[in-house]
Amino acid sequence: MSGFGDPRVAELLREARTHPSYAVQQRVGRSLAECAEGLRAAAGRRVVRVAVLSSFTIDPLAAPFRIALLERDVLPDLYFGPYGQFERDIRAEESGLHAFAPDVCYLHLTIDAVVPGAAARDLGEAAVARAAEDLGELMRAFRRRSTADLVVANFVGGARFPYRTTRDPEAAAIQRLNDALRETAASVTGCHVLDFDSLASYHGRAAVADARLRHIARMELGQTILPMLATQLAAHVLALRGLGRKCVVVDLDNTLWGGIVGEDGPSGIQLGPEYPGSAFVEFQNDLLALRRRGILLAVASKNDRADGLEVIDRHPAMVLRRDAFAAMRIDWQDKPRNLAAIAAELGIGVDSLVFIDDSPAERELMRTMLPAVLTPEWPSDPVRFSEALRALPDFEVAALTAEDLARPEMYAAERRREELQRRMGSEEDYLARLEMVVDVGEAEPDELPRVAQLMQKTNQFNLTTRRRTLSEIERLHRATDARIYVLKNEDAFGDNGLVGVAIVRVVGGAARPVWEIDSLLMSCRALGRTIERFFVDHLVREAHAAGAVRVVGEYVPTPKNDLVRTFYADAGFAGEEDGRWVVDPGAHQARELPWLRVRTRSDRRQNVPR
Amino acid sequence: MSATERAGDPIEARVERVFREVFEDPALVVGPSTTAADIPRWDSLEHINLIMALEAEFAVEFTSVEVTTMSRVGDLYPILRGKLSQR
Numbered sequence: 001m002s003g004f005g006d007p008r009v010a011e012l013l014r015e016a017r018t019h020p021s022y023a024v025q026q027r028v029g030r031s032l033a034e035c036a037e038g039l040r041a042a043a044g045r046r047v048v049r050v051a052v053l054s055s056f057t058i059d060p061l062a063a064p065f066r067i068a069l070l071e072r073d074v075l076p077d078l079y080f081g082p083y084g085q086f087e088r089d090i091r092a093e094e095s096g097l098h099a100f101a102p103d104v105c106y107l108h109l110t111i112d113a114v115v116p117g118a119a120a121r122d123l124g125e126a127a128v129a130r131a132a133e134d135l136g137e138l139m140r141a142f143r144r145r146s147t148a149d150l151v152v153a154n155f156v157g158g159a160r161f162p163y164r165t166t167r168d169p170e171a172a173a174i175q176r177l178n179d180a181l182r183e184t185a186a187s188v189t190g191c192h193v194l195d196f197d198s199l200a201s202y203h204g205r206a207a208v209a210d211a212r213l214r215h216i217a218r219m220e221l222g223q224t225i226l227p228m229l230a231t232q233l234a235a236h237v238l239a240l241r242g243l244g245r246k247c248v249v250v251d252l253d254n255t256l257w258g259g260i261v262g263e264d265g266p267s268g269i270q271l272g273p274e275y276p277g278s279a280f281v282e283f284q285n286d287l288l289a290l291r292r293r294g295i296l297l298a299v300a301s302k303n304d305r306a307d308g309l310e311v312i313d314r315h316p317a318m319v320l321r322r323d324a325f326a327a328m329r330i331d332w333q334d335k336p337r338n339l340a341a342i343a344a345e346l347g348i349g350v351d352s353l354v355f356i357d358d359s360p361a362e363r364e365l366m367r368t369m370l371p372a373v374l375t376p377e378w379p380s381d382p383v384r385f386s387e388a389l390r391a392l393p394d395f396e397v398a399a400l401t402a403e404d405l406a407r408p409e410m411y412a413a414e415r416r417r418e419e420l421q422r423r424m425g426s427e428e429d430y431l432a433r434l435e436m437v438v439d440v441g442e443a444e445p446d447e448l449p450r451v452a453q454l455m456q457k458t459n460q461f462n463l464t465t466r467r468r469t470l471s472e473i474e475r476l477h478r479a480t481d482a483r484i485y486v487l488k489n490e491d492a493f494g495d496n497g498l499v500g501v502a503i504v505r506v507v508g509g510a511a512r513p514v515w516e517i518d519s520l521l522m523s524c525r526a527l528g529r530t531i532e533r534f535f536v537d538h539l540v541r542e543a544h545a546a547g548a549v550r551v552v553g554e555y556v557p558t559p560k561n562d563l564v565r566t567f568y569a570d571a572g573f574a575g576e577e578d579g580r581w582v583v584d585p586g587a588h589q590a591r592e593l594p595w596l597r598v599r600t601r602s603d604r605r606q607n608v609p610r
Numbered sequence: 611m612s613a614t615e616r617a618g619d620p621i622e623a624r625v626e627r628v629f630r631e632v633f634e635d636p637a638l639v640v641g642p643s644t645t646a647a648d649i650p651r652w653d654s655l656e657h658i659n660l661i662m663a664l665e666a667e668f669a670v671e672f673t674s675v676e677v678t679t680m681s682r683v684g685d686l687y688p689i690l691r692g693k694l695s696q697r
Contacts, residue, residue, distance in 0.1 A: 023663045027634065059655055212674055217658050 003070050004042040005371060009035055016067050017377055022223035029063020032070060036077075043075040044559075045467075048241050050233075051079040051102035051148070053086040055113035056220040064230035072234075072374060072394065073351070074243055090142045098145055103469070104237050105146065106194070108153040110220050111174065123173035132180035139188045147471040149240045149398075151233070152185060153196040154178045158205055190471035192236060192398075199232055200225070235393030241467075242456025245374060245394040246348055246407070247326070248290065249339055251357040252301035252308050256284060256320070258382060261307045272317040279382035284319035286386050294404035295395050296326040296346065296411060300338045300355070305330040326411045335362055336369035346411065347524045349459070354394060398456075398470070399449040403497040410525060413494030420493075431529060431595040438531060439488040440500075440538055441601030447486055448473050450498045454521060459560040461532065462521040463553065463567065468503075481506045482518075485542075487535050489526050499526035500535050506548070515543040515585075517553045530593050536571045537590035544585035551588075553581040621690050625683065628663050632656065642684030668694065 003009030009032065016028040040047070048069070052058060059080055069076045079100040081089045086107065089097035097105070115123060115131045135152070142150055157175050159168035178197055185191040200208045203225060210222035221229060238244045253260045257280050258270030270277040291297055297320065301308055308330040312322055322328075327345050329338035335357070343350045351372040357363055358378065366375045379388050397404055417434065424430040443451055452470040459465070468476070476482040487500030503519040517539065522532050536553075543551045553568045556579060568581035572589055575581055619627075622641075630638045633651055646652040652660070661677055664670075664686070670693040672680075680686065 021666070023632065023659055023666065026659050027632070031634075057655070060658075212677070213658065216674055216677055217654065219658070223662070 004039050004073055004075070006035065006039060006042065009039065009070060013067065013071055020227070022226075025067065025227065026060060026063045029066050032066050033062070033078075036075065039075050043073075045465075046073055046243065047075045047077060048104065048237055048243075049077045049079075049100065049102045050237060051081070051097055051100055051105040052108070053081040053089055053097065053105065054108045055084070055086060055110055057083065057218045058108060058221065060219065060223075061221070061226055061230055061233075064227040065233060068227075068230050068234040068393070069237070072238070072243070073372065074238070074241075087138070090138060090145070093145065102146075102148045104149045104151060104240055105142065106151045106153075106233055106236075108194075108196070111155050111177075114155075115177075123170050123177075125173075125176075128173050128177045128180065131177055132184055135181060136184040136188070139184065139191050143188055143191070143471065147190070147469055147475065149469055149471070150188070150191045151194050151236045151240075152181065152191065153194045154181050156197050156200045156205060156208060158201075189474045190469055192240075194232060194236055196229070196232075199228060203228055231391070231393050235396045238394060239396035239398045240456075240469075242398075242453065244396055245295075245354050246352040247296040247298055247342075247346060248287065248354045248356060249298045249300050249342060249373075250287065251359070251362070252299060252303060252311070252330070254358040254382075255356060255385075256280060257311065257315075257318075261311055262303055266307070266310045266315060269311065269315075271311075271315060276382050277317065279385060281317060281319060283382070283385040283389065286389050288319055288324065290389075290395055291324060291408055292405075293395065293400065294397075294407040296408055297324055298327040298342050298346070299325055299330060300335050300342065300357075301330045302332055302335070303330050323412070324408075326408060334365075336366055339366070339370060339373055354392065356389070398453060401450045401453060401497075403450060403453075406495070406497065410494060410496060414525060416493050417491075428595070433492070434529065434595070435492040435597070436529065436531070436595060437490050437597045437599060438534060439490075439599045439601075440485065440535065443477060443484040443486045443501075445477070447498060448477060448484075451484065451486060451501050454498070454501050454523060455519065458521040458523060459558070460524055460563050461527055462519075462558075462561050463517070463564055464519055464556045465521075465558050465561060466503075466519050468519070476503060483542075485535075485539065487522075487531070487538075489531055496523070496526055499523040500531070502535065502539055504539065504543075506546075508549075513546065513548045514550045514552060515539075515546070515548045517551065520553070530591070530596065532567070533571060533591050534593055534596055534598075536567075537588075540583060540585050540588045541590065544588075548585055551583050551585050553583075555579045555581065621687055621694075624667060625664070625686055625690070628667050629660070629683075632660050632663050640683050642682065642687070644683040645681055664690075670694070 003013050012028050012031055016025055052061065062078055062080065066076055066078070079097065079102060081097060089095045114135060115127050139150060139152065155174050155178055157171050157178065159171045182193050185193050207224035208222060209220055213219040213222055250256055258276045259268060261269055271280050272278070287297055299308070309322070312318060312320070327342045329342060339353055339355060340350060343353060350370055353373045355363070355366050355373050355375045356378060363375050363378065366373055374394060376388065376392060379385065420433060421430050424433060449470060452468065452473050455466070455468050455473070473484065477484050483504045485502040485504065486498055488498050489496045500522045501519065502517060505516045505518050506513050507516055508514040520536065522535070540551050553573055555565065555568060557565065569575060573581035573583045626640050629640045630636055633649060661672060665672065668690055670690065672689070676689055
């Protein structure tokens with residue numbers, strides 16, 4: 001959280017944090033836009049191109065949105081469609097929107113842009129159905145010209161008159177329109193709904209629009225709701241680009257409970273149904289809710305280990321017990337060092353961590369020593385802790401997959417595997433005892449969201465690091481000159497789910513086809529057990545069966561994928577220049593892997609038992 | 611400079627200070643005849659930012675008519691004086 005370590009940007013962000021007024025945000029936003037070019041080198045791949053289209057003046061959204069992303073070390077390149085031109089921007093082949101080539105496009109329309117006569121609230125059944133169809137057609141038109149993810153805002157509902165006591169049919173009509181919008185979005189690839197109606201309810205509809213601004217400046221969104229919409233849009237963008245965070249590291253004293261266990265003793269801390277203990281219980285429940293969504297929890301506390309564990313294991317009001325935490329560092333080491341160790345232990349990047357600590361000094365130290373960790377401002381009053389946690393947009397994913405939900409259990413299983421490895425004599429004994437099963441074959445349509453997720457997030461075992469959006473992946477899936485392979489893995493300790501992806505392009509003529517491995521990646525949870533070698537051998541076998549005369553692999557070096565520098569060499573490919581590696585599929589020697597039980601897709605279709 | 615000290619300054623000086631902050635130009639000079647034509651960044655969006663900054667500085671609220679009919683800085687002084695004296 002340092003604006004890429006640039007002191008001017010850090011200062012601007014600090015100003016926006018300490019003076020969160022509309023005027024200051026707008027000014028800071030403009031200054032940040034001017035600094036943007038200078039940050040490009042430091043940003044590396046943490047850049048995202050976002051286009052914003054609307055049926056009203058939405059330019060003021062740029063400032064809070066830029067601030068929200070730069071606070072997370074993500075550099076935004078923004079395009080705002082010209083006033084009143086959203087249709088043209090989408091439909092014209094050579095519009096400003098398509099020339100900009102966004103990664104994500106946000107479309108925010110008001111109801112009167114979609115339903116003629118909406119101002120007079122003529123929202124009958126037919127008008128709603130027509131509006132839903134028109135929106136669907138607009139989304140499909142977008143999809144025909146762009147592979148970017150599309151995020152569409154829904155419509156603010158509720159009764160026109162706040163104190164109305166009878167049912168409002170117009171409100172019901174907007175509800176139906178929102179339902180229809182959700183269905184339509186689900187039918188277009190890579191199209192997502194931003195639930196603006198829900199955001200408006202959460203913050204109060206009065207916060208949405210300022211009548212004065214609406215009429216004078218055609219600004220449908222007022223100064224109260226703008227930063228909140230910016231955060232919501234940031235949540236979508238972070239999720240779609242795999243820039244969310246996977247693990248929350250919390251302090252113990254005065255963070256998970258009131259008081260200091262080392263001084264007050266385990267029965268002297270505040271945790272339970274009475275104030276202020278009740279605030280800490282609610283906060284722990286919110287952390288547990290995150291864990292149920294697949295976010296890992298960890299502890300970093302300066303305490304005697306026995307004191308901390310005494311409360312965690314035995315305090316009657318403690319919600320988070322030892323097994324809720326994927327890692328714990330309860331000692332007297334400095335916290336930046338402990339967080340780096342936690343990240344290494346969990347096999348995730350430091351930039352996947354969020355750090356929550358009641359001490360402003362610890363927070364400031366973390367921001368200085370480990371700026372890649374997200375260290376949010378934290379309220380001093382415990383009753384505000386839950387709100388502050390819920391206000392973080394960093395835990396969202398594009399599509400909650402089974403792998404996400406099972407992640408905490410997967411980490412527990414991994415610890416058990418490591419224990420087994422320590423106990424076993426030889427590597428081969430260990431591998432045999434794992435009883436690994438690999439399920440490999442061409443991707444099914446319902447697996448494509450997980451494929452997209454892996455392509456966005458995987459950095460280390462990734463040969464070419466091409467980040468493909470779900471829409472691009474769907475295109476490749478349908479193409480006749482490309483194949484998408486997936487690999488799933490389970491063993492005696494648990495099911496790791498879908499862990500490997502390969503995208504192959506078939507080039508050359510039908511007589512002498514060549515298979516080019518455009519992408520090959522694996523989740524780190526499946527590494528080091530010969531599965532990766534199995535995967536590449538399988539691809540070569542498939543190439544041979546399809547009559548290919550050559551298989552070409554590519555290695556594109558990045559700061560994070562040095563791990564795979566010699567992967568193709570080790571697999572028996574011959575190196576050419578430019579990071580290309582080739583092999584003759586007819587002559588390739590696959591490695592003997594007797595400890596792997598292989599299930600191919602055709603086996604599954606014939607119901608071969610496990 | 612504290613809020614109390616600022617409040618003691620003449621209206622013209624406080625207005626000029628707000629303009630300097632909004633347009634980020636510490637050397638900006640505004641007078642009764644200054645209009646949008648004199649300040650290149652003063653477009654319709656900046657006008658809204660300016661209005662909100664003035665309302666925050668003087669703790670007043672402009673009517674929609676005042677916001678849309680205001681074109682010279684000189685229009686501001688009597689409006690502000692009127693609102694401040696009503697308190």
